[in-house]
Amino acid sequence: MAGEQLHDESSSSSMASAFLDFNFSIEALRRWIVAFVVCDFNVDIGVEVEYMLPPTPEISTSDLSTICFNSFPERNSDTVGDVEFHFRFRHSSSELVLEADHDEDAAYWYGFCLFRQQKDITVKRHFRQKSLVLISQHNYATLFRHLVKTVALIDFDVSPTIVESACANIASWSPPEIGHQELPFLGSLLKVHIPPHIAFPLQGLASPSMPSKLDLTLENSKEIYTSEPLGSWAKLIALLPSPAELYIIFEQAVLCEPMVILADEPSICSEFVSCVVDFIRPIPYSGDFRPYITLQSDFFTNVDEGLSSLNNYIIGLEPLSREKGIHTDKFPGVTNPFFLKRLLQTQGKASNPAHVVYLAPEEIRRNHQSRSFYPFTTDVELPPGFMPNQTKGHIGKDWRFIKKLEEYLRGNEMSARECSDMIRRHFSILSALFLAPLNRYLATILKTTNSSGISSYAPFSEEEFLASLWKYGCYMGFKGKTGFYRHKNAEAFYRRFCNSKNFESWLEMKLEMRNAQDMQNESREVE
Numbered sequence: 001m002a003g004e005q006l007h008d009e010s011s012s013s014s015m016a017s018a019f020l021d022f023n024f025s026i027e028a029l030r031r032w033i034v035a036f037v038v039c040d041f042n043v044d045i046g047v048e049v050e051y052m053l054p055p056t057p058e059i060s061t062s063d064l065s066t067i068c069f070n071s072f073p074e075r076n077s078d079t080v081g082d083v084e085f086h087f088r089f090r091h092s093s094s095e096l097v098l099e100a101d102h103d104e105d106a107a108y109w110y111g112f113c114l115f116r117q118q119k120d121i122t123v124k125r126h127f128r129q130k131s132l133v134l135i136s137q138h139n140y141a142t143l144f145r146h147l148v149k150t151v152a153l154i155d156f157d158v159s160p161t162i163v164e165s166a167c168a169n170i171a172s173w174s175p176p177e178i179g180h181q182e183l184p185f186l187g188s189l190l191k192v193h194i195p196p197h198i199a200f201p202l203q204g205l206a207s208p209s210m211p212s213k214l215d216l217t218l219e220n221s222k223e224i225y226t227s228e229p230l231g232s233w234a235k236l237i238a239l240l241p242s243p244a245e246l247y248i249i250f251e252q253a254v255l256c257e258p259m260v261i262l263a264d265e266p267s268i269c270s271e272f273v274s275c276v277v278d279f280i281r282p283i284p285y286s287g288d289f290r291p292y293i294t295l296q297s298d299f300f301t302n303v304d305e306g307l308s309s310l311n312n313y314i315i316g317l318e319p320l321s322r323e324k325g326i327h328t329d330k331f332p333g334v335t336n337p338f339f340l341k342r343l344l345q346t347q348g349k350a351s352n353p354a355h356v357v358y359l360a361p362e363e364i365r366r367n368h369q370s371r372s373f374y375p376f377t378t379d380v381e382l383p384p385g386f387m388p389n390q391t392k393g394h395i396g397k398d399w400r401f402i403k404k405l406e407e408y409l410r411g412n413e414m415s416a417r418e419c420s421d422m423i424r425r426h427f428s429i430l431s432a433l434f435l436a437p438l439n440r441y442l443a444t445i446l447k448t449t450n451s452s453g454i455s456s457y458a459p460f461s462e463e464e465f466l467a468s469l470w471k472y473g474c475y476m477g478f479k480g481k482t483g484f485y486r487h488k489n490a491e492a493f494y495r496r497f498c499n500s501k502n503f504e505s506w507l508e509m510k511l512e513m514r515n516a517q518d519m520q521n522e523s524r525e526v527e
Contacts, residue, residue: 024171031175034135041129058096069296071131083115085266087292098137112144140226199284204228229278231271233423234416239359243405253280256502258354261316266292269316279427286501287312355391394493396477433476441465
């Protein structure tokens with residue numbers, strides 16, 4: 001579907017032409033979003049932009065093409081209903097200067113999409129297909145998904161009138177700022193929480209002594225945490241071959257190593273990537289993460305032009321329609337053959353191949369007898385379209401934790417929310433334990449300039465840190481039959497982390513937050 005031709009014609013914005021005199025400030029709107037784009041799939045001419053509000057001629061043709069193709073699933077389906085997902089892309093609209101958060105890469109934009117398919121016997125294929133997309137420079141995933149869903153629920157056809165009303169509401173908001181904001185939107189009040197940093201952990205997680213987020217949601221009010229992951233681990237772990245694979249995925253994300261997520265739906269791809277980026281916090285993921293990409297994505301173009309690293313990425317892919325005679329229960333996760341070929345070519349250029357996560361429902365795994373389904377298989381002949389993993393884990397697994405997850409999958413009394421919260425807490429604690437030796441070492445090289453009161457770190461010495469690790473040890477369990485081998489495993493893992501992009505971003509984040517605290521303390525003393 002998304003591989004069809006993009007139809008670009010002057011009439012694509014005709015429906016919005018009557019709204020050129022807006023009753024809101026476009027400049028104020030652009031503090032939060034770029035625009036709403038409504039895309040239509042015409043079986044005769046391909047994907048086309050039905051309209052965009054506000055009209056934004058500064059958006060490049062290539063960006064418009066990327067938005068259109070990424071807003072439709074790759075697979076044809078007879079399912080009637082809505083599919084929600086999001087994507088990220090490197091934009092080329094240099095004429096449109098927007099203010100992004102200090103901890104976000106301004107070279108990337110985000111698309112939050114609701115794809116709708118309905119029966120219509122008056123058109124070819126007997127389906128109407130349309131996507132509503134919100135484009136923004138901010139990764140406020142939970143907020144923007146809510147906005148898109150609200151607009152689509154109020155107006156099935158997503159008319160320019162309702163979209164203009166949405167834009168007017170957004171333009172009336174004060175600029176994004178850290179902390180709590182109350183923002184009106186189409187008859188409801190959104191209580192929006194923006195964290196101090198995008199890697200702030202456990203956003204939206206209710207404490208045991210507090211009511212859940214659902215209990216806090218009133219009829220005309222909704223609590224939204226902008227950095228909360230979109231997906232639910234309770235749903236996603238059921239698609240993994242084993243809950244134990246979470247540890248391998250955690251390691252890959254911490255080290256900023258490449259990962260490819262294969263799933264049958266763009267919603268599953270994008271939610272899984274969102275959850276993976278979240279569960280290593282407070283370590284910020286600094287690779288090129290793509291919640292969902294299609295054949296027309298800019299990802300490979302950027303690789304060819306040297307704009308994307310071949311060693312630092314997470315991408316989510318969706319299979320195309322199965323070829324005749326190939327069924328899901330026989331070859332789960334078999335991806336688009338052209339896309340797979342390109343990915344394999346890309347992998348061949350990389351120093352370390354990506355870890356591939358195959359997501360499939362329980363009934364598919366139950367009916368699939370071949371060992372080649374499982375991601376750790378390397379000693380059997382794989383069917384076309386499969387890439388064996390050779391990833392070896394370093395971190396010791398908590399088997400009591402894994403047993404709880406297995407009991408949940410067998411249907412014990414734990415709720416889905418409790419399961420998701422447990423997974424997020426477990427890996428957040430694991431991240432904190434992993435960072436503890438680094439924090440201990442950084443405390444020894446912290447220095448403060450007396451004149452300004454601003455803190456800074458002396459040059460980080462990897463060898464001095466590893467010596468400190470050898471002397472004081474670490475709090476996280478690593479694999480190894482003896483203490484010596486466990487320490488060597490820990491040393492190798494920390495060395496890889498200290499040479500990763502994530503470490504650079506984490507160190508920069510630590511210094512920024514330390515300086516912000518120093519300035520806040522200084523201002524209090526002056527008062």
